[in-house]
Amino acid sequence: MENSTADILIIDDDPDIRQILIKYLVELNHLPMVVETLSDGLDAVKSIDFALVFLDVNLPDGSGLDALSSIKNAASEPEVIIITGEGNAQGAELAIDSGAWDYILKPFSSHEIKLQVKRSLDFRASKRTLKSSSKNFLNRSEIIGSSPKLMSRLNMVAQCAKSDANVLITGQTGTGKELFAKTIHMNSRQKDDNFVVVDCASLPEHLVESVLLGHVKGAFTGADLKQDGLVKKADGGTLFLDEIGELPLSIQTKFLRVLHERKYKPVGGTEEIESHFRLVSATNRNLEEMVKENQFRSDLLFRLRTIHIDLPSLKECKEDIKDLTLHYIYTLCNHHGFENKGFAPEFLQVLENYDWPGNTRELVNSLEKAILSDPESPMLYPNYLPNHIRIKYVQSSIDDHQNALHPSNDRPISNANKLISLSDNLLKPIKPLKQVKDLALAEIERIYLEALMQSSKGDLDEASRLSNMSKSRVYQLLKKYNITRS
Numbered sequence: 001m002e003n004s005t006a007d008i009l010i011i012d013d014d015p016d017i018r019q020i021l022i023k024y025l026v027e028l029n030h031l032p033m034v035v036e037t038l039s040d041g042l043d044a045v046k047s048i049d050f051a052l053v054f055l056d057v058n059l060p061d062g063s064g065l066d067a068l069s070s071i072k073n074a075a076s077e078p079e080v081i082i083i084t085g086e087g088n089a090q091g092a093e094l095a096i097d098s099g100a101w102d103y104i105l106k107p108f109s110s111h112e113i114k115l116q117v118k119r120s121l122d123f124r125a126s127k128r129t130l131k132s133s134s135k136n137f138l139n140r141s142e143i144i145g146s147s148p149k150l151m152s153r154l155n156m157v158a159q160c161a162k163s164d165a166n167v168l169i170t171g172q173t174g175t176g177k178e179l180f181a182k183t184i185h186m187n188s189r190q191k192d193d194n195f196v197v198v199d200c201a202s203l204p205e206h207l208v209e210s211v212l213l214g215h216v217k218g219a220f221t222g223a224d225l226k227q228d229g230l231v232k233k234a235d236g237g238t239l240f241l242d243e244i245g246e247l248p249l250s251i252q253t254k255f256l257r258v259l260h261e262r263k264y265k266p267v268g269g270t271e272e273i274e275s276h277f278r279l280v281s282a283t284n285r286n287l288e289e290m291v292k293e294n295q296f297r298s299d300l301l302f303r304l305r306t307i308h309i310d311l312p313s314l315k316e317c318k319e320d321i322k323d324l325t326l327h328y329i330y331t332l333c334n335h336h337g338f339e340n341k342g343f344a345p346e347f348l349q350v351l352e353n354y355d356w357p358g359n360t361r362e363l364v365n366s367l368e369k370a371i372l373s374d375p376e377s378p379m380l381y382p383n384y385l386p387n388h389i390r391i392k393y394v395q396s397s398i399d400d401h402q403n404a405l406h407p408s409n410d411r412p413i414s415n416a417n418k419l420i421s422l423s424d425n426l427l428k429p430i431k432p433l434k435q436v437k438d439l440a441l442a443e444i445e446r447i448y449l450e451a452l453m454q455s456s457k458g459d460l461d462e463a464s465r466l467s468n469m470s471k472s473r474v475y476q477l478l479k480k481y482n483i484t485r486s
């Protein structure tokens with residue numbers, strides 16, 4: 001992406017640094033402005049729309065890091081690059097977590113500065129394109145997230161709004177197919193008419209036709225009155241065929257005709273009825289595979305997917321987990337009549353580390369479980385989450401730790417392997433059972449405590465929470481097995 005001329009602010013009290021930055025920025029054809037203090041910097045970002053700010057850490061009137069969020073929240077939402085000496089590198093790393101683009105250690109090279117300027121401005125330009133194309137045209141309703149993959153799907157929703165084309169939404173379970181279908185409806189010409197959901201998976205096969213197309217009086221035993229079908233109800237609005245992969249083949253054939261002509265005959269009827277609806281369908285099944293296996297009509301698939309939106313899994317959009325978590329904690333607390341709750345940093349770490357096979361639905365359910373596990377607590381901690389999610393976190397932190405300690409092939413044996421080799425040692429030579437039991441228990445306790453210290457990073461509060469033991473008990477066991485907390 002080509003950068004055009006950008007307004008860039010330099011907040012630094014060191015005249016040499018200012019001079020050299022100005023030189024590099026002018027060489028890149030940008031417009032630098034300099035200030036020497038934090039307060040002048042904060043004034044400047046209020047009055048001028050900067051694209052990028054270079055921010056020194058040690059300034060005469062305070063630390064640049066403390067002003068980071070005010071600068072980022074200025075109207076132009078500039079990117080921020082922190083300039084720092086060795087001693088502040090750790091704080092600067094933290095600043096990246098709070099949204100700084102990068103930090104650059106003094107002394108720096110021309111190449112380093114120019115590369116980061118270019119990258120940050122490219123990033124900003126692509127962020128803006130995505131934002132404007134979805135913001136201007138789209139009511140995104142309750143769809144949360146701003147990861148590139150999600151934003152590209154929102155752009156497709158904005159495209160859908162411009163036409164009446166049939167849309168097929170695919171994606172794993174819980175990725176938001178129904179939510180996207182509703183959002184397409186809300187942004188379409190049909191938005192003031194019905195959004196009719198047909199769950200093809202739960203329709204009894206012998207009733208599918210009459211539920212969809214309706215029936216005339218006396219069409220079958222029990223049809224005492226004439227009944228309109230869902231297709232009629234969707235006239236002027238949107239018909240959402242959820243789980244379309246479950247639609248029986250016989251109905252697929254009939255439905256193809258309805259789609260083709262927008263006309264149909266209710267069960268037992270002779271008169272043709274018209275219905276003009278927008279069709280959106282969804283499935284988590286692979287319809288192409290089903291076509292190959294003769295379970296789905298290829299001509300129907302062809303008609304359904306004039307526009308195809310394939311939703312990403314939550315694992316592919318990990319950047320969105322934080323926003324989803326904040327949104328759903330707020331919504332769920334509201335729903336249950338609780339004050340909004342905060343969460344410990346480790347809570348988010350555990351969520352971000354997990355792969356979410358059930359995608360956003362599983363995340364929402366897990367957050368609800370966490371909220372309900374201690375309604376009185378104003379904060380959420382990892383131990384409120386379902387066990388299998390926490391276990392994954394513990395396992396991966398042990399793996400990370402071992403990888404860091406032993407980057408090559410000489411990795412120590414895993415905990416599972418430790419247990420196997422432990423059982424070999426205990427059994428050779430064969431000893432009295434009681435003695436083996438005591439030895440095994442002690443060894444398992446030791447392995448457990450090592451793992452506990454790794455995942456709690458030696459923090460006794462955290463170790464106590466994870467292990468469900470009192471702090472003093474954890475401490476006692478550490479002493480017993482001579483395990484250090486570091």
Ligand SMILES: Nc1ncnc2c1ncn2[C@@H]1O[C@H](COP(=O)(O)OP(=O)(O)OP(=O)(O)O)[C@@H](O)[C@H]1O
Nearest residue numbers: 142143144172173174175176177178179284360361
């Ligand atoms: N991007 C998102 N932002 C906010 N909520 C989301 C998002 N994606 C999914 N959800 C929420 O996750 C839950 C599951 O979404 P939805 O029912 O639309 O999934 P689905 O793909 O239709 O799942 P299934 O295939 O199991 O029917 C809902 O509560 C929905 O509101």
Ligand SMILES: [Mg+2]
Nearest residue numbers: 177178242282
């Ligand atoms: Mg669904």
